[in-house]
Amino acid sequence: MNNIQRFSLGILLSGLLSLSFHPAVDRAGAAEAWIRINQLGYQPRSVKVAVWVTRNGDRLPSGFEIVEKQSGKVVYTTEKISAFGAYGPFKKACRLDFSEFNTPGRYFIRAGGAESPELIIGRDVYAGAADFALRYMRQQRSGYNPYLKDSCHTQDGYTMYGPMPDSTHIDVSGGWHDASDYLQYATTSANATYHLLAAYRDFPEVFADHYLANGLEGGNGRADVLDEADWGLQWLLKMHPRKDWLFNQIADDRDHKGLRLPTKDDVDYGKGRERPVYFANGKPQGLGKYQSRATGTASVAGKFSSAFALGSRLYKGIDKKYARKLEQKSLSAYTFGLKKPGVQQTAPNRAPYFYEEDNWTDDMELAAAELYQGSGSKKYLLQAAGYADKEPVSPWMGADTARHYQWYPFHNFGHYELAKTQHAELSEKAKQHYREGLEKVWEKAKQNAFYRGVPFIWCSNNLTTSFAIQAFLYHKLSGNAEYEELAQANFDWLFGCNPWGTSMVYGLPAWGDTPQDPHSALTHLHQYPLDGGLVDGPVYGSIYRNLIGITLYQPDEYAEFQSPLVVYHDDFGDYSTNEPTMDGTASLIYLLAAYQSRINP
Structure with a gap:
């Protein structure tokens, strides 16, 4: 088997069938609305929400429907929509909640004249x-x-x-x-x-x-x-x-x-x-x-x-x-x-x-908590708790910005280790x-x-x-x-x-819109795939405009979804957003x- 075949073979073979994606179109032929989904899929009992967005329209959808891909039959309709205002390049947006629809299968969503990419629901959508x-x-x-x-x-x-x-x-x-x-x-x-x-x-x-x-x-x-x-x-x-x-x-x-x-x-x-x-x-x-x-x-x-x-x-x-x-x-x-x-x-x-x-202190908290888990020594438990009190919340949370890796790691596993202990007070505080x-x-x-x-x-x-x-x-x-x-x-x-409707992981899913031109010598010189690599991701427009040495080498396929707020480019030249x-x-x-x-x- 080749590399792609090894990843969730059953899902992949059917997923490589034609991709349904039909944005709403105005009279001039320009796309007017889109539906964004998790292209990898949703588990039946999980929260399941898509996002409908428009750049030009004023009218929000009053409801939406789920259509079975193979038969074209409408299998679910609802008015469970939450409306929001402008965000990034979009004039209006709303959340389409279909959490109560649990039937495994392949579908697409229709709302406000737009159709989503193929929607997959299944127990094993994340397998492999x-x-x-x-x-x-x-x-x-x-x-x-x-x-x-x-x-x-x-x-x-x-x-x-x-x-x-x-x-x-x-x-x-x-x-x-x-x-x-x-x-x-x-x-x-x-x-x-x-x-x-x-x-x-x-x-x-x-x-x-x-x-x-x-x-x-x-x-x-x-x-x-x-x-x-x-x-x-x-x-x-x-x-x-x-x-x-x-x-x-x-x-x-x-x-x-x-x-x-x-x-x-x-x-x-x-x-x-x-x-x-x-x-x-x-x-x-x-x-x-x-x-x-x-x-x-x-x-x-x-x-x-x-x-x-x-x-x-x-x-x-x-x-x-x-x-x-x-x-x-x-x-x-x-x-x-x-x-x-x-x-x-x-x-x-x-x-x-x-x-x-x-x-x-977050690093020393985790170290002390791990030493406690291994030794049972109360000394390490108390030290971990002391460090936890010094940084109860990772400082980037709730902040609008931060310097590069200023608060790292971005998640504190030390709190989890403390919460797992049998010491009720420390456990509750960590939670x-x-x-x-x-x-x-x-x-x-x-x-x-x-x-x-x-x-x-x-x-x-x-x-x-x-x-x-x-x-x-x-x-x-x-x-x-x-x-x-x-x-x-x-x-x-x-x-x-x-906003861009793309996965941020190279090749995942194989049938979806994923990075094609990452900032990497392996792909740029030799077309070697970077399977599974998570790219940096979107940055504020203000950051992007002030970085040194960025040049886009190809026309921007996501140009209509860029905004002064935030940008993402699937382009080798953008090391700030597209480097794994x-x-x-x-x-x-x-x-x-x-x-x-x-x-x-």
């Missing part, structure tokens, strides 16, 4: 999606790359800012490239590793075994998601080789020299094929014109510690020796963070762009922290038809994914369904229920596994 997104993670591997069946960056690297002499060689090959460039960050990689481990912990039944540990095809008796998580763990171990050594980053923006495959990377940092490896020293760093504003090491050390701690717990029944090693590394990384509270931002060089993380964050976003979201309350900052899709995870976990912990429609709206946004990210995709894998797991009869 999480595994599909794992393809992108394997493609991002540094060291041995199974997609290219070749190796890259095997000579990394030489140290900078460490207690050892600068330019000391250290073996840190492996891990993942961060995005379409070839930089590697411990911050995003540790967070990605944690998400993959958590996905395996929480939804093991979702994942298949079709690949070896090295990423080549062939089962090895272990879920592919655990193999991928272990690829991350093995690299993190190299980046924390001694209890008093912890490295934060490989390479810098000198990488941005031109298009080439990772296996053909010829950027010279001054030592041949070696690249600089930045030590986490808790101080501002940058070997060129620009520097970070680092204040400590806790942000990155906490991420190491939590990934190691969860890995240790998961490997206890698989490899006890390895589990003990991970446990020891978790403790030493946590201690490394305790010594220097504060943030270890990434290091820029020639350009002013870097990961401007300004919070760290309330989650609820407070959801409510802050809801206050903004309820004002528009897409229920959009996530700010359109760089990597807005990563925030959207993280928000949906938080809402899922809150519902799981509390049983409170108050935010389920909001959560589903964020999930649906990623797969087409957005490794850590965003890892979060998406958790979310897709979560949604697949909630199958109802």
